[in-house]
Amino acid sequence: MNRAGTNRAGTNLVRRPRPRPPRPSLRSLTGSPVQILLLCCSFALAGYAGVRLLDGDRVGVLLWFVGAALLHDLVLLPLYAVADRAVVRGLGAVRRRAWVLYVRVPAAFSALLLLVWFPLISGRVEERYRSATALSSDGFLGRWLLITAALFGGSALLLALRVLRSATKRRSPDLH
Amino acid sequence: MRDLASRLPSSPGFWRSPLRGPRFTSVLGLVLLVGVPVLFVTGLLSYAAYNPGLSPVNDKTPDKGILGFYLFSWPTDPTWLYRLTQGVHVTLGLALIPVLLAKLWSVVPRLFTLPPVRSLAHALERISLLLLVGGALFVFVTGVLNVQLDYVFPGSFYPLHFYGAWVFFAAFLAHAALKTPAAVRTVRSMRDARRRHPDAADQAADRAADRTSDQTAGQAADDLVAPAPDAPTVSRRGALWAVGGGSLLLLVTSAGRSFDGPLRSTALLAPHGGAEPGGGPNGFQINKTAAYAGIDPAETGEEAWRLVVAGRTGTVRLARADLLRMRQHGAALPIACVEGWSTADQAWRGVRLRDLAALVGFDGDPPDVFVESLQRAGSFRHGALRANQVADPRSLLALSVNGGTLSPDHGYPARIIVPAAPGVLNTKWVARMTFGGLA
Numbered sequence: 001m002n003r004a005g006t007n008r009a010g011t012n013l014v015r016r017p018r019p020r021p022p023r024p025s026l027r028s029l030t031g032s033p034v035q036i037l038l039l040c041c042s043f044a045l046a047g048y049a050g051v052r053l054l055d056g057d058r059v060g061v062l063l064w065f066v067g068a069a070l071l072h073d074l075v076l077l078p079l080y081a082v083a084d085r086a087v088v089r090g091l092g093a094v095r096r097r098a099w100v101l102y103v104r105v106p107a108a109f110s111a112l113l114l115l116v117w118f119p120l121i122s123g124r125v126e127e128r129y130r131s132a133t134a135l136s137s138d139g140f141l142g143r144w145l146l147i148t149a150a151l152f153g154g155s156a157l158l159l160a161l162r163v164l165r166s167a168t169k170r171r172s173p174d175l176h
Numbered sequence: 177m178r179d180l181a182s183r184l185p186s187s188p189g190f191w192r193s194p195l196r197g198p199r200f201t202s203v204l205g206l207v208l209l210v211g212v213p214v215l216f217v218t219g220l221l222s223y224a225a226y227n228p229g230l231s232p233v234n235d236k237t238p239d240k241g242i243l244g245f246y247l248f249s250w251p252t253d254p255t256w257l258y259r260l261t262q263g264v265h266v267t268l269g270l271a272l273i274p275v276l277l278a279k280l281w282s283v284v285p286r287l288f289t290l291p292p293v294r295s296l297a298h299a300l301e302r303i304s305l306l307l308l309v310g311g312a313l314f315v316f317v318t319g320v321l322n323v324q325l326d327y328v329f330p331g332s333f334y335p336l337h338f339y340g341a342w343v344f345f346a347a348f349l350a351h352a353a354l355k356t357p358a359a360v361r362t363v364r365s366m367r368d369a370r371r372r373h374p375d376a377a378d379q380a381a382d383r384a385a386d387r388t389s390d391q392t393a394g395q396a397a398d399d400l401v402a403p404a405p406d407a408p409t410v411s412r413r414g415a416l417w418a419v420g421g422g423s424l425l426l427l428v429t430s431a432g433r434s435f436d437g438p439l440r441s442t443a444l445l446a447p448h449g450g451a452e453p454g455g456g457p458n459g460f461q462i463n464k465t466a467a468y469a470g471i472d473p474a475e476t477g478e479e480a481w482r483l484v485v486a487g488r489t490g491t492v493r494l495a496r497a498d499l500l501r502m503r504q505h506g507a508a509l510p511i512a513c514v515e516g517w518s519t520a521d522q523a524w525r526g527v528r529l530r531d532l533a534a535l536v537g538f539d540g541d542p543p544d545v546f547v548e549s550l551q552r553a554g555s556f557r558h559g560a561l562r563a564n565q566v567a568d569p570r571s572l573l574a575l576s577v578n579g580g581t582l583s584p585d586h587g588y589p590a591r592i593i594v595p596a597a598p599g600v601l602n603t604k605w606v607a608r609m610t611f612g613g614l615a
Contacts (some may be wrong), residue, residue: 031297035354039300042350046307049342052239052335060330065340068313069306072280073287081281088409100409105418112422113429116273117445119326128325132468133461134453134585143444147429 080111102159106151113144185288194405195415196282199366201400202359203416204279209352209359211272216345218265222514223338225250225258225598230544231560231614234601236334243342252568255521255595259512262598263434266516269319270430270446274422276312278415285400301354304347311344323515324447332555436460436520448517457580460519461511463599466584469551471605473584476550481589483573487536487611496589499575502527507570513599524593526574529566533611542566543612547592547603556600560614565594573606 030036054061084104091099119125120140129137182189224247228235237243251257286305293299315337322333329336410418432443436452443449452459466473474480483494506525512518533542544563551557565571571594575582582588587604594602 029295031295033297035297036300038350038353039297039304042304042307042346043300045349046311046343046346048241049243049339049346052237052241052243053339053343055239056335057330061336064317064330065310065314066306068317069310072313073284073309077281077284097409101414104409105421108418109422109425112274112277113425113445116270116320116426117324119321119324120445120447125324125326129447132325132464133448134465135448135451135462139450140445143450147444 080108083107099159102155106148106155109151110144110148113147117144185285186290188285188399188403190288191285191402192404192406193402194408195410195412196285197401198358198362198398200412200415201279201282202362204275204282204419205355205359206363207275208272208279209356211268211275212345212348215265215269215272216341216348218261218268219337219341220246221261222258222265222598224248225261225596226601227560227562230562231546233546233556233558234560236332236555237338240338243338249562249564250596252565252571252595252597255509255570256512257596258598259434259510259518262512262514262516263431263518266319266323267427267431267434269316271423271427273316273320273426274419276316278419280309283400289399304350307343308347308351311340311347314340315344433517435518446517447515448513453585457576457578458583458586460522460586461513461517462585463511463513464554464604466588466605469549469557469605470553471550471584476584476589476605481607483590483606484608485532485536485611486608487533487538489537492535496575499527499573499590502531504575505569505572507572507593507595509570509593509595511599511602523578524572524574525576526572526590526593528569529561529571529573529592529594530569532573532609533566536611538611544614545612546610546614547606548608548610549603550605550607556603559592559601559603561592561594561597561601565597566611568595570595573609 053065087103087107088097088100091097091103114121117140120129120137121144123137123141126137129135181187184190223237223244226234226236227250228237228240228244229247232238293302318329318333318337318340321327321329322337327333428442429444430446430449432439432441433446433449440448440452441450448461453462478496481496483496483499485492485494504525505528506523508521508523510519510521529545530538530542533545534540542563543566545561545566547559547561549557561571572592573590574587574593575590577586582591587606590606591604592602592606
């Protein structure tokens with residue numbers, strides 16, 4: 001390198017570096033080494049537990065593990081996002097966009113309870129629940145429906161109060 | 177072509193909610209940063225409470241290796257210890273479900289991000305996120321199904337939930353280490369902006385926070401912000417209140433199952449919430465009935481049933497009447513189940529375990545005991561108790577409860593009751609007790 005850039009007289013030739021296409025640096029290919037180290041530690045621990053998790057019904061566990069993520073991200077989430085958009089669009093079409101929350105919140109709460117307590121509400125564990133605990137399993141569907149009714153009822157009441165108040169305000173603007 | 181590309185979830189323009197962004201995600205992330213370790217630690221405590229090192233019958237995950245590094249002898253004080261730790265584990269887990277779902281919703285655009293891999297670190301992070309999301313859902317789903325007795329998961333609950341939790345927590349630790357600094361910066365800048373503009377409305381404060389926090393939070397999280405958002409239908413604060421409302425709803429409809437009486441009836445949808453199974457002295461929650469456990473009434477009658485007690489000096493056979501002639505002691509102790517429900521203290525009466533140990537040659541130095549039930553199938557029909565549990569003066573072989581004879585569903589002719597132990601180690605329908613020789 002030194003030889004190539006120096007002539008016989010010992011004077012330095014100023015050589016312009018040829019313009020080269022920018023090569024991606026090693027760092028941009030790997031990313032942060034600290035992050036890589038951290039993730040490798042995490043994988044070591046997850047792997048240690050993971051081989052024990054898979055020691056049994058390997059396919060079943062893998063299916064449940066990956067399936068849970070896929071089912072949530074590609075089915076459950078799009079479903080409720082689409083339902084929510086339908087509510088927003090629907091109420092928007094009838095110029096009642098401000099009502100969205102009064103439908104969305106009780107519907108979301110009711111759906112949440114159904115999602116969590118589905119085995120009991122649907123009655124799919126009815127037999128086992130009754131024979132194991134000596135408790136009745138009839139009430140769950142009814143109670144969920146009652147809670148849902150209460151949520152929508154309360155929401156409707158709040159909305160009615162709001163509509164009523166804004167109507168009074170509009171009728172007597174000079175009082176405020 | 178360009179139009180099609182913008183309609184795919186891989187295009188930032190596909191995502192329209194104005195709620196998404198580092199602020200919404202950070203607040204939810206910090207809630208989980210506190211909640212998930214509490215779930216993990218109470219879960220590990222529950223495993224320790226079974227005293228898995230004592231006997232194979234107590235250990236459903238014998239291949240745990242170093243994952244059992246923390247195990248210790250489970251104490252008998254305070255008597256409500258397992259009631260508290262497991263009640264917190266299950267009830268908090270239920271209450272965190274809306275937070276988990278909202279958190280996953282807030283970051284879902286990243287699932288479709290392009291290019292799928294930017295660097296080695298990015299590739300590893302995405303694999304780690306699969307473990308994080310899959311692990312979180314796996315652990316929450318198995319837990320929620322198990323408390324409802326819906327055993328559809330692929331295997332025994334204990335190893336699935338225990339090893340699944342370790343996989344999840346390993347990914348959680350890495351994720352927390354990578355993301356917490358940015359989340360804390362974001363939330364701090366939100367707070368500062370609100371302090372600087374105390375009169376500003378939510379959205380004005382947001383804009384002010386935008387101006388200051390974008391420099392501090394860096395650009396890492398900004399890919400969550402929709403470039404062309406729809407008109408907002410709810411403020412961020414409103415959405416966070418709704419998530420909190422969902423948590424509160426799950427909390428108030430399930431927390432009551434850790435108490436007796438009117439509080440239990442507030443647990444409207446949770447298993448073991450609502451009513452008690454009948455009235456009278458035995459009118460409190462039952463884990464498994466005699467019929468479910470397959471107990472034949474012919475085996476528990478006065479004539480047929482004999483308790484076999486074995487130890488250093490040989491074997492003793494006792495009829496129920498013999499036990500009743502021994503010195504009777506009382507203890508006020510709860511039943512606390514791994515499923516997260518528990519009862520208030522019940523007034524048990526019976527023979528001290530250490531008095532039974534003394535019958536077979538362990539006078540004053542009670543050892544571990546191996547207890548066998550009449551139950552012929554099912555896990556935990558056998559259980560082992562450690563010496564400290566046997567020695568506790570409140571540990572009984574109970575013959576009656578709340579002033580009445582034990583009912584078949586609560587373990588007639590005799591059952592174990594030990595302070596602070598998980599419910600299943602309080603063996604019902606006891607047939608045989610072997611003192612010593614476990615270690």
